[in-house]
Amino acid sequence: MIKKIDVTDLKPRMFIHDINCPWIDHPFLRDSFLVESVRDIEKIAAYGIRQVYIDTERGPDMPHAPTVHEVHRQLDDHLQHLGRTLKRAPPPPVGVEKERVKAKQICREAGRIVQNILLDCRLGKQVELEQVEPVVSDIVDSIFRNPDAIVSLLRIKQADKYTFQHSVAVGTLLISFCRAMEIERKTIELVGLGGLLHDIGKMQVPNNILNKPGKLTESEFEIMKNHVRYGCLTLEKTPGMSTIALNVAAEHHECYDGSGYPRGLKGDEISLYGQMASVVDVYDALTSTRIYHVGIEPTEVLRKLLEWGNHHFKLTLVHQFIRTIGIYPVGTLVRLDSGYLAVVVEQHHENLLHPRVRAIFNSRSRSYMPPRDYDLSSPGCHDRIASFEVPSRWGIDPGRYL
Template sequence: MSKWIPLEELKPGMFVSSFDLSWFRHPFVSSRLGVIRDQRLIDELQRLGVRHVQIDPALGSKVGGTAGGASQSPPDAFEHTTEGFGPPPRFDSPQLRSEAPAAAPGLPPVPPPTDPARTARFARKLFDHAMRSTRKLTRGVVGGEQLDVDELKALVGHLIASVHTNEDVLHNLLQLKAFDDYTYTHSVNLAALGVLLGEAMQLDRKALEIVGLAGILHDVGKCLVPKELIAKPDKLTQEEFEVVKQHSRLGHDHLKAQKGVDPLVLRATLEHHERMDGSGYPRGLTGGAIHPHSYLVSIVDVYDAITSERVYSGRVSGHTAIRALFNMRDKAFPRDMVDMFIKRMGVFPANSVVQLRNGCYAVVSRQIEGSPLHPEVIVICDANRVPVPRRRVNTRRLCEEMGRKEFEIERNVEPEEMTCPFLTQGGA
């Protein structure tokens, strides 16, 4: 049974499943640290201000595992809400990523991150290629044609190559979703976001390919649901919603009849609306009965859906979407996986509009590792919304190292108040 002990009693060899520090105040991907290998990590926890850790004696050594005074519940200062759900499902250990990704025809190699202009051009080409592929996919589903899995694998291969070589390609690609039909961009976004999260979880190339394909294919069942329901601008009746809910099973059954679709892609297609607490559909699965790939696709599905303009709903900022996912931890999704996604995207994701303490408005340009509250931003206008010459600001360096608190992010700005200029044609 897991128990809480003071940090002073933590010894190498113990298994740490959590600690009493908010996720955005430490640089680790997850609070589940696993087996403590040496004293250096303990010293780092002390430096960060950790006071208590939760250990699992069954997973670590017996050294110090029965220390006196250990509490069976977390300290009052730390909220822990995993009761009743058990440990989240875990992916297998990563494999060597030696296999080269397949190349999509007509696309050049991924450019280096040192060339922003080439990066932007490549992202545009990759986006256009992805749009052609997803439109072809939709036509094929409706027309009963055989799925070209190899073509989609080649597309996913470029997403994987991008996350390994030049992640800015994917962030550029995600910006372009404002310029096309949500029906098509949503699938491409899920593939890109899924690969980003999968990479953070150290998945091997095969698993990344599965996640990418599942992102592209997860909603094919919507092509088999009456179009007027999918495009309906008003709230669906309960009867209509029950029909739309059939899309996950319809998509699964359609893909099952195709050649070369991995069983885990099929499973993610079927389960991407299942939720950890049993509130999802089509089968109302709970906890570990849902495959980790399905959870991963579900998390990025929710994020992209609520940050996109849809026929029946306006979009919210990336920051608001992150807060929504944070509140779904241990309810809809496993805590560790959500935390990892938030770490990857940042508390203020790229292209979020924020207002600084000095009143200026800025757009988040990139995350700074280990500092989710202090990203790099581009200042775009003053407190009166008068445009100013754009300049990049490393808020971590200014705020944390130089004490320039006027460059702290004061608040998030929602799209209805100010739209990111980089998400408009010609804005960048």
């Protein structure tokens, strides 16, 4: 049985099923391993990990610890409660389908510009703000027209372009997050700029570590951590760089409980924008597929963000992020009570549990159907989302139906 226990209750010979750590680059080579010594436990604690999942069939049990199902049930109840109580901003002025056409172009252009800036940085060139500012402004415009259009395009990443596409995703998600928090436009642009450039210091990390097709060793992880300091040095010498953008880059790996890096800042010692960047960075990293990590479904990642709220992140900020992208973010494959599998195509502005969906597959007859849209919030629609689904289990690519 899989159970969740505090790291303080961990004993040698227990078998860790999941280290329960938000950083996918962490140096534990496998998520599942046998705890061999007290030294192992000290190392786990030193990485700021508070709770882990153990497999009681492969090592000693903790009789009163909750099972993974109990933990998930509680987190799902929390998500459903948020879905019933959180309201989004007023309806967007432009429809999601119409905006997606422009958003695709903006996203491509953003990827190209960020790639150029980051590669130039590797050659020792200075960042030119006039190159990146128009792109930030285009992303902000798109999100103000319809926040669901561009956000649905961010999950797809190519292995050789991961750092650039992750940078665009973090910048874009941060802009959407700021808009949902009703932050003024000028500030949104600075936060977005910081998001696009937050990992610029990775260009000074040796390529064999940056693009290693596997998890990092402890010493490689220490080298990788330097990317934050390298990034700050680059951005500090950029003429006209704002403190807000700098804070996003400087603080995106800090944690609310002080267990992050490079400075180990705690609570509100981390700026609001730094805290927002840390939530968004983890969300995008976990939902993305990489060589050694299969992307986790967005709703499952939201569940993890809630689980890590209050130690790794500030819980109320996680709530605000969920309000930004919904309980079932656009592009999520869901199963309806009717048995239809559907792709979420647009959030409802005040009902996060009942988005607009496109039914594509009948799970009872196991056959495709002509795509049909349902507005789950409309009074005449009695179908409801029963659960989210893992697309690969059904051989479905939800992106094809957006």
